[in-house]
Amino acid sequence: MDQAATVNLLETLLIGMSVMFLMALGVVSFFLVYQRKLGLHQRREQEQELRYQRELLRTAVAAEEQERSRIARELHDDVGMLLSTAKLYLSQLRADPSPDERTALVQKASALLDDNLVAVRRISRDLRPVTLEKFGLVAALEDLTHKVNEADTVNVVFEGTHEALPLAPEQALALYRIAQELISNTLKHAEANQIDMELQATPATLIFRYADDGKGLPDDVRAAAQGLGLKNMESRLATVGGILNWDEDKVSGMALTIHIPRS
Amino acid sequence: MDASTLFLYLVNVAYGAIAIAFIIGCFRWRALSLTQRLLLLLVFVTGVNEGISDILWRQGGNNLPLIHGFTIVEFALLGLIYRSLLAGLIPRRWLTITIGAFTSFALLNTWLWQPLTTFNSNATTVASLLLIALALAYFYKLLRDVEYTKLERNPWLWFNIGVLIYYASSFFLFTFGNRLLVEDTEGASMMHQISTVLYAVHAFFHILKFVLYSLTLWIKPQP
Numbered sequence: 461m462d463q464a465a466t467v468n469l470l471e472t473l474l475i476g477m478s479v480m481f482l483m484a485l486g487v488v489s490f491f492l493v494y495q496r497k498l499g500l501h502q503r504r505e506q507e508q509e510l511r512y513q514r515e516l517l518r519t520a521v522a523a524e525e526q527e528r529s530r531i532a533r534e535l536h537d538d539v540g541m542l543l544s545t546a547k548l549y550l551s552q553l554r555a556d557p558s559p560d561e562r563t564a565l566v567q568k569a570s571a572l573l574d575d576n577l578v579a580v581r582r583i584s585r586d587l588r589p590v591t592l593e594k595f596g597l598v599a600a601l602e603d604l605t606h607k608v609n610e611a612d613t614v615n616v617v618f619e620g621t622h623e624a625l626p627l628a629p630e631q632a633l634a635l636y637r638i639a640q641e642l643i644s645n646t647l648k649h650a651e652a653n654q655i656d657m658e659l660q661a662t663p664a665t666l667i668f669r670y671a672d673d674g675k676g677l678p679d680d681v682r683a684a685a686q687g688l689g690l691k692n693m694e695s696r697l698a699t700v701g702g703i704l705n706w707d708e709d710k711v712s713g714m715a716l717t718i719h720i721p722r723s
Numbered sequence: 724m725d726a727s728t729l730f731l732y733l734v735n736v737a738y739g740a741i742a743i744a745f746i747i748g749c750f751r752w753r754a755l756s757l758t759q760r761l762l763l764l765l766v767f768v769t770g771v772n773e774g775i776s777d778i779l780w781r782q783g784g785n786n787l788p789l790i791h792g793f794t795i796v797e798f799a800l801l802g803l804i805y806r807s808l809l810a811g812l813i814p815r816r817w818l819t820i821t822i823g824a825f826t827s828f829a830l831l832n833t834w835l836w837q838p839l840t841t842f843n844s845n846a847t848t849v850a851s852l853l854l855i856a857l858a859l860a861y862f863y864k865l866l867r868d869v870e871y872t873k874l875e876r877n878p879w880l881w882f883n884i885g886v887l888i889y890y891a892s893s894f895f896l897f898t899f900g901n902r903l904l905v906e907d908t909e910g911a912s913m914m915h916q917i918s919t920v921l922y923a924v925h926a927f928f929h930i931l932k933f934v935l936y937s938l939t940l941w942i943k944p945q946p
Contacts, residue, residue, distance in 0.1 A: 470917045470921075472899070473899055474921075476895030477893070477895050477924065480891040480892050480894050480895060481888065481891065481892040481928075483891060484855075484892060485888065487859065487862065487887060488887065491866065495866065495874055499874075
């Protein structure tokens with residue numbers, strides 16, 4: 461081999477080795493940078509998920525506190541007041557009133573105690589709907605529909621298939637509370653005329669659809685699930701492994717679908 | 724410092740790098756996973772091979788026959804390591820077949836085309852190509868498994884970097900290796916100097932590879 465060929469070989473080898481080394485270094489660098497980015501992205505997602513879970517927990521606690529306050533208020537203002545008045549009437553019996561007065565006092569006290577019983581039943585029903593416990597979710601939603609329609613501010617239509625398979629009590633209660641929350645939101649904020657609710661049950665999933673023809677929810681409110689009511693719904697859903705999907709295609713009003721796996 | 728001195732210096736450092744990797748491996752023997760033990764075996768075999776080659780070279784003998792055998796053993800061990808690392812991406816059977824096919828090719832190459840007294844550039848080139856492909860496959864697998872892990876705590880990342888850089892950088896040297904072993908020609912003296920420089924560069928990558936192997940043996944694999 462002459463010197464020219466030797467130099468040529470040297471050049472080929474040096475260039476070849478350098479190029480291959482740089483390519484390998486490039487691959488390693490790309491991998492390390494990409495993996496780091498991927499790691500940062502995943503960490504950010506995990507932090508976001510953690511924040512979301514904390515927010516849900518906070519919401520659940522706040523909702524529970526709110527409910528306790530409401531019950532305490534009702535017990536104090538309603539039941540407490542009725543019992544105090546009944547006691548007052550009964551204490552007047554000690555003064556040895558005339559037979560007519562006695563009868564009137566007993567009747568008044570009895571009427572107050574009847575009112576009291578009604579109030580206690582209402583509070584008890586609010587805490588745990590009797591229809592739901594006795595007759596199931598479909599009957600409870602039908603009952604809810606009937607009560608809202610009685611107020612004559614909005615027309616509620618509910619279609620529900622009877623559950624062929626048993627539903628876990630906590631799932632039924634969660635869905636019932638969500639329906640209550642949705643109707644309450646529609647009545648308070650949506651200025652709607654019509655509410656449509658539909659409940660379908662497949663062997664694996666419970667599907668609940670809700671729609672109204674009101675003002676709809678602003679995207680940012682929906683995306684951030686702002687407001688105690690919406691967060692509370694998500695919190696309830698999370699406890700039973702449910703998923704909430706907003707209907708993005710709805711032109712007016714608000715629509716959503718909830719899927720809850722049957723357990 | 725001339726090329727020959729630099730080369731000898733680097734060769735000694737390379738021996739040191741192999742010895743350090745071996746000592747780390749022995750020191751951590753109980754904590755090593757099965758795959759890490761395979762790597763330790765490779766380090767040991769490399770050390771023995773380098774030692775015998777050096778003795779033969781010093782005695783003026785031809786140490787090239789040793790490379791023929793070492794190429795097969797080295798590829799088999801690296802193939803077995805990658806068979807474990809690439810589980811879930813490449814079926815284990817395929818890598819077993821690849822190791823068998825390469826061994827057959829290397830033996831056939833020695834028998835038919837490049838006898839024991841010549842450098843087995845065909846086999847080392849094919850081995851390099853296959854190992855580069857396996858190293859890239861492992862990077863792909865690490866990216867595919869999106870679950871975030873602290874990479875620096877994965878011993879096999881360092882091993883893979885070592886394999887990729889060493890075999891990619893040495894690929895041309897292995898391919899044209901035979902053309903550097905020229906004697907009694909017009910350019911023989913110059914060629915000797917060139918090959919010394921090139922093998923010094925090769926020794927540098929060899930050292931880098933064993934430093935990374937040492938890290939692989941040092942780091943405890945994540946569960």
